[in-house]
Amino acid sequence: MAELSLTNVVKRYGALEIIHGANLEVKAGEFVVFVGPSGCGKSTLLRMIAGLEDISGGDISIGGRTVNDVEPADRGIAMVFQSYALYPHLTVEQNLSFGLRMNGNPKADTDRRVKQAAEILQITELMQRRPKQLSGGQRQRVAIGRAIVREPRIFLFDEPLSNLDAELRVQMRVEISRLHKKLGTTMIYVTHDQTEAMTLADKIVVLRGGNIEQIGAPLDLYDDPANQFVAGFVGSPKMNFLPAEIVEKQPYGVTVALKKQPEVRLSLQIASTDAEVGQAVTLGVRPEHFLEAGRGDIDMTVDVDVAEHLGNTSYVYANIAGGEQIIIEREESRNTSNRDTLTVALSAAKTFLFDGAGKRLR
Template sequence: MSSLKLTDVHKSYGKLEVIKGVDLEIQSKEFVVFVGPSGCGKSTLLRMIAGLEHITSGDLEIGGVRMNDVDPSKRGIAMVFQSYALYPHMTVRENMGFALRFAGVAKDQIAKQVNEAARILALEPLLDRLPKELSGGQRQRVAIGRAIVRNPQVFLFDEPLSNLDAELRVHMRIEIARLHKELQTTIIYVTHDQVEAMTLADTIVVLRDGIIEQVGKPLDLYDNPANLFVAGFIGSPKMNFMAGVVTASGHGGVTVELTNQGKAHVVLPLSGPAPAVGAAVTVGVRPEHFGLAGSGGPEITVAIDVAEHLGSTSYIYANTKSGEQIIIEREESRHELGHESITVAIDPAKTFLFSAAGERLR
């Protein structure tokens, strides 16, 4: 399997620049997920790696070899698309072996590689069926099998689960994770679903507007987001953000008044430079980091709007008087859920602080 490197990669369509200088190194056998909102450039970047889009400037290397002008068929990659793109008149066996047959591989070798891919994907009982006789999940496994038989250096997945229902998406996530573990291959996977990114990736690349916002392991991004965008995008439900203003600033920390939360004050430790008194900031708290009233830390009271009960966990969607929405996670304790309002405590040790420009203050 091969490593992959992107150096100052740009992509423009006329005067419209959609990829704005991407630098990224992907190690051999790594599972990397490109994640971001629609229009951030993640699929365009994947198609540039595949050779389906021309690189305007910059360099792409696979296995240490520059690939900018190499034909897609010779890059050692295999791509699985959002649509299954199976030939309706061919059986599963024929669909999986078509690329090998087109390349002139011997019939016995094709049979061997198709049978091995079918074993890995549990498709052996389905080899003689037509695509119309398969479920959505089975068709996606065939599409993955068609990529496996080519024995590529790098697998590219472009939102492969978006056409499946919720239950099948969970099942296929497990299948793809197991596939990576068995094949020990390099995988680049594109999705807008941050839950897929968190559960599948060794490394997540968060993209916005054609640039990389942050690269890191899933829990590193969750625990230490670099900026307001990453903090809000990684995590489900999303992080809560509350407007604040610095009322005291000194060595080792600041005091922030939550301007829309009844003038509550939070004292936050900082190891780096502190913002000046009067500076506008944003305080971030994840839903699971709100404590019960009386558990210590500053308290805020919010009006309950909706409560979602998911068994052992409930999510409370509440609003402040100023209209800011707050999401609060509760496990086991549900006594507040019949009330019109709830008071919760903020733990400063688990609170994030961001500048007016959206940069993380640490």
């Protein structure tokens, strides 16, 4: 395993800059996940680490060695792609050993590595099958096994589960997590699925438009987002955003009122000097942070549109005055039917405040 360092890494295609000075430190053995919407630059950043894309500026270091001009095969990395990229005419065993044999690796060592990878991934009984005889999950295991046999210092995963159905994705998430614990190797993983990021990562890197918005442990990003974009991207269902206005300013904080329901007011403790009376702001509330009526700082009534009952948890899709739709998570809402009204409570301690540019007001 090895540490990874990105220092002011830039990527340009002609005059178009798509990665804007990325800085990142990954410790040896960490599992780091890049997340963000399509086109944010996460796969490009991964390919630059792999050496499949040239960098336009900055430095990439693996294990303390700058690798800007080092060929991909000499970087000590192995990459697992979204497509399985298996040779259809070769058996599983031949797919696993192919790269090693082409590089002239000794047969005894190649056999040892292939056998070890098969045991780790529990595919020993599949060794004589060809890819067309395998399920999607089995093919992905073989693709991962082909990376394992290289015994890399860093594993790179580029949305490896996106071709699998929901049940298989859950299963493979667990298996990749087990693999990391077993091997202890540094892993960099790209996904657009924040559930994958939250469940797999030691550290999450949130990207938008070629910029790194925030880096942190999953629950740190969930509990303490740096801005409205991160707050809305991390968490499922996503955070609710309610238009509001600052109506009072005190030495210890501000009082905000919902724009469409000005009677709904909350006093928030913030130290920011950027807040001013009359300023348009956005109040962020996670679905699970709506409380039972009377148990928070202020009650508000909403019109229920749809209620989804999922066993112990239900998601209530409701409309507030003005038409904005919010999602409320409730543990007991079997009796909440369509077109009912529902009264819930807001707690200042469980809300977030953002200015017009999306900056968090703390």
